[in-house]
Amino acid sequence: MTSKLFTPYPLRELTLKNRMVVSPMCQYSAVDGNASDWHTIHIGSLLTSGAGLFMLEATAVEARGRITPDCLGLWNDENADALHAVLKAVRKYSSMPVGVQLCHAGRKASAHKPFVGRGPLQADEGAWPVIGPSPVPFAEGWQTPQAMNREDMDTVIAAFVAAAKRADQIGIDLIELHAAHGYLMSSFLSPLANHRDDEYGGSLENRMRFPLEIFDAVRKVWPAEKPLGVRCNGTDWHEEGIHADDAVAFARALQQHGCDFIDVSSGGNAYVKVPIGPGYQVPYAERIKQEVGIATIAVGLINTAVQAESIVTEDKADLVAVGRAVLNNPHWPWQVAEELDGSVEVPWQYFRAATKKGVPPPYVR
Ligand SMILES: Cc1cc2nc3c(=O)[nH]c(=O)nc-3n(C[C@H](O)[C@H](O)[C@H](O)COP(=O)(O)O)c2cc1C
Numbered sequence: 061m062t063s064k065l066f067t068p069y070p071l072r073e074l075t076l077k078n079r080m081v082v083s084p085m086c087q088y089s090a091v092d093g094n095a096s097d098w099h100t101i102h103i104g105s106l107l108t109s110g111a112g113l114f115m116l117e118a119t120a121v122e123a124r125g126r127i128t129p130d131c132l133g134l135w136n137d138e139n140a141d142a143l144h145a146v147l148k149a150v151r152k153y154s155s156m157p158v159g160v161q162l163c164h165a166g167r168k169a170s171a172h173k174p175f176v177g178r179g180p181l182q183a184d185e186g187a188w189p190v191i192g193p194s195p196v197p198f199a200e201g202w203q204t205p206q207a208m209n210r211e212d213m214d215t216v217i218a219a220f221v222a223a224a225k226r227a228d229q230i231g232i233d234l235i236e237l238h239a240a241h242g243y244l245m246s247s248f249l250s251p252l253a254n255h256r257d258d259e260y261g262g263s264l265e266n267r268m269r270f271p272l273e274i275f276d277a278v279r280k281v282w283p284a285e286k287p288l289g290v291r292c293n294g295t296d297w298h299e300e301g302i303h304a305d306d307a308v309a310f311a312r313a314l315q316q317h318g319c320d321f322i323d324v325s326s327g328g329n330a331y332v333k334v335p336i337g338p339g340y341q342v343p344y345a346e347r348i349k350q351e352v353g354i355a356t357i358a359v360g361l362i363n364t365a366v367q368a369e370s371i372v373t374e375d376k377a378d379l380v381a382v383g384r385a386v387l388n389n390p391h392w393p394w395q396v397a398e399e400l401d402g403s404v405e406v407p408w409q410y411f412r413a414a415t416k417k418g419v420p421p422p423y424v425r
């Protein structure tokens with residue numbers, strides 16, 4: 061029987077060759093937002109992984125919207141040139157589509173990269189002022205963000221638009237807006253961070269307003285043939301935060317605005333204990349898929365071929381994103397292909413090591 065995981069999946073004019081997505085993963089290896097040699101190694105290895113889509117890490121649309129000083133950016137032309145150079149080099153060896161996750165970290169910007177320290181940067185470590193929906197810090201010891209006024213919102217929207225245009229110019233195939241994990245868009249959605257009493261706070265309809273404005277502005281400049289989706293939280297894992305019903309309503313609103321897919325993650329609006337386990341976020345993707353009928357990506361501890369296949373065959377999600385499993389084994393999709401009798405693109409240089417299911421990319425000379 062043919063594996064559904066290895067069937068193509070269309071999103072607008074882009075057709076993914078299979079249903080596996082390399083999840084966005086920050087590398088904290090950029091210099092002033094510019095991709096580095098590490099990106100050539102990292103993207104190069106994952107573009108030969110055989111997945112259907114590679115999603116670039118959270119990429120800042122403004123310098124003050126970086127999570128850490130070393131986050132990747134697309135806030136200026138120099139950033140775009142650096143990323144373009146990396147992509148030009150690695151894409152010679154892979155036909156895998158490349159998406160970018162555009163991000164503004166909001167009140168969680170100006171933080172340490174995880175393997176150096178924890179929590180926010182201090183003034184003597186180069187901290188910069190942060191913005192958010194309300195003057196409410198993420199947690200004790202974090203900066204109090206400056207509450208955004210209309211002008212700040214317009215500036216951020218313009219930054220998303222400019223970054224999207226740069227992404228198009230350097231040949232990126234798909235955009236995912238980062239509206240999860242407590243970053244700016246997510247913080248507007250969550251009552252934990254959004255205490256506004258204007259038309260951007262209070263009801264869910266109001267809290268969705270700014271994220272939808274960003275979505276609309278990006279959709280307007282992003283080419284009609286290219287997909288635009290959103291990563292959002294299925295839950296904040298907090299009584300006073302976002303719940304599955306809110307995520308469903310947000311997904312429905314996004315669909316009405318022309319969104320192509322929802323990548324369903326969770327958490328990050330407060331320090332909370334997350335009940336992690338295999339496929340722990342899948343039920344949230346499933347609810348959105350079933351109730352809204354929009355394409356969904358499930359993510360979170362999807363580590364085996366059987367698990368990934370069952371998620372798509374049981375219609376819990378259309379695509380599965382995989383993070384740590386592909387860092388651990390960048391050829392994880394080759395292994396999945398072997399188990400499920402699927403086939404993946406394999407660079408001709410590695411062809412003798414590949415299984416009988418490997419197909420050499422057609423573009424190799
Ligand atoms: C090193 C690392 C960096 C990450 N960076 C991002 C990121 O840039 N954007 C994002 O939405 N999620 C990020 N995540 C979360 C992953 O995309 C993914 O949702 C999460 O790791 C769960 O999937 P997994 O169990 O397959 O790893 C990161 C995870 C890891 C391990």
